[in-house]
Amino acid sequence: MTSFDPDKPNKDRPLLWVGLAGAGLAALLGMLSPHAGAVWRMPGVLEERVETALLAAGYPGLAVRMEGQQAVLSGIVEDEADIATAARAALTSAGHGGAWSGGVTSVDTSEVTLGAFERPYAWSVRRDGSRVVLSGAAPSENARADLLAAAAQEFPTAEAVDDMHVAGGAPSPAFTSVARDAIRLLADMNTGEARIxxxxxxxxxxxxxxxxxALRAAFDEPPAPFRSRLAVTIDGLDVDHPELQGLNLSNGDAETCERAFDRLMERNVINFAPGSSAIDPSSRRVLDSLASVALRCDRFSIEVAGHTDNTGARDLNMSLSQMRSDAVANYLAGQGVARSRLTARGYGPDRPRASNATPAGQASNRRIEFYVSG
Structure with missing residues (x-):
């Protein structure tokens, strides 16, 4: 058996020190090299992991910033116990911590407060002449100040109007970042509004x-869990819907908007499962086109009207037409159309536009129409 005596001369000792030095250098290079655990990348990687852990734990409205390996949480929760639960989720999001293992070493919750949640969680920024108006909910006072500062920076010649309030319930820790990007991209548009x-x-x-x-590059595939709907024109032209050319939906009146709905429905039909209000997947394209019009026209009141033929009992047809109009209105609202501007109404067989004496006439009477009013 060979033993190591530190006092005995050993010709291999220089090799040992070289080996130890090499190991130390390799460890240092490992920390500094471009991988997920590298020191220079650690705050960004940890922030992503903490955000993921908070989403999984049911706290999407808490924002995260990293100060070294300390996670600082901010936002609103509904119960005192939620603060400790969120802190525990953040602390264990990337192992047990320490500079070598790349974990979170501590969590600061001093910026987490108790408060009311808002559902749905709605925020918007709108260009309004010489003003840019920010309204709706922000997840914290810091976020509110951040978004107002972003508006002042991106719109230097406009008055930034703060109609925001602080409320819990934001859909993601990245809410403020996405809203800030929306402000930045809107500043390069001629006119517009962004909503979350x-x-x-x-x-x-x-x-x-x-x-x-630039808008499409940033928001065609926004960060999860966000999904996007872009209803934009290029120098006044709607390249996605050529049938709408000549209609100014941004500044037009209610009649112009109703004409746009009529044009889309001239050659299209919203299909439902037989005897049901379940929308057939084949109608997704026309519904998305209708959502584009509704988004640009929801400064007006939009009625979604359901109609049936006269086959079957009248009370069943009335109920079916109401459920189908509700389904379409809900789809539009799910695409970001202001729900307060949508009304769903079922007229059953009472307003036929063709004779019910033929199958073709009955098919024509089974329809969804849109009525727009100021």
């Missing part, structure tokens, strides 16, 4: 080709 309603992001407006391209 729960996890639905909507941008409505008109801009040049470069501005619209």
């Amino acid at each position: 309603v729960d996890n639905q992001l909507v941008v409505i407006g008109d801009g040049g080709q470069a501005a619209v391209d």
Whole structure:
């Protein structure tokens, strides 16, 4: 058996020190090299992991910033016990901590407060002449101040109007970041509005080709859990819906908006499962086109009207037409159309537009129509 005596000369000792030095250098390079656990990347990687852990734990409305390996949480929760639960989720999001293992070493919850939640969670920024108006809910006072500062920076010649309030219930820790990007991109548009309603992001407006391209690059696939609906035109042209050319939906009156709905429905039908209000997947394209019009026109009241033929009992037809109009209105609201501007009404067989004496006439009478009023 060979033993190591530190007082005995050993020709291999220099090799030992070289080996130890090499191991130390390798460890240092490992910490500094471009991988997920590298020191220079650690705060960003940890922030992503903490955000993921908070989402999984049911706290999407808490924002995260990393100060080294300390996670600082901010936002609103509904119960005192939620603060400790969220802190525990953040602390264990990336192991047990320490500089070498790359974990969170501590969690600061001093910026987490108790408060009311808002459902749906809605926020918007709108260009309004010489003003830019921010309204709706922000997840914290810091977020509110951040978004107002972003508006002042991106719109230096406009008055930034703060109609926001602080409320819990934001859909993601990235809420403020996504809202800030919306402000930045809207500043390059000619006109427009951006909305976040729960996890639905909507941008409505008109801009040049470069501005619209930048908007699409940023928001066609927004960060999870957000999904987007972009109802934008390029220098006044709706390239996605050529049948709407010549209609100014941004500044037009209610009659112009109703004409746009009529044009889309001239060659399209919203299909439902037989005897049901379940929308057939084949109708998704036309519904998305209708949502684009509704988004640009929901400054007016929009009635979604359901109609049936006269086959079967009248009371059943009345009920079916109401359920189908509700289904369409709910779909539009799910795409970001202001729910307060939508009304669903079922007329059953009472307003036929063709004779029910033929199958073709009955098919024509089974329809959804849109009525727009000021």
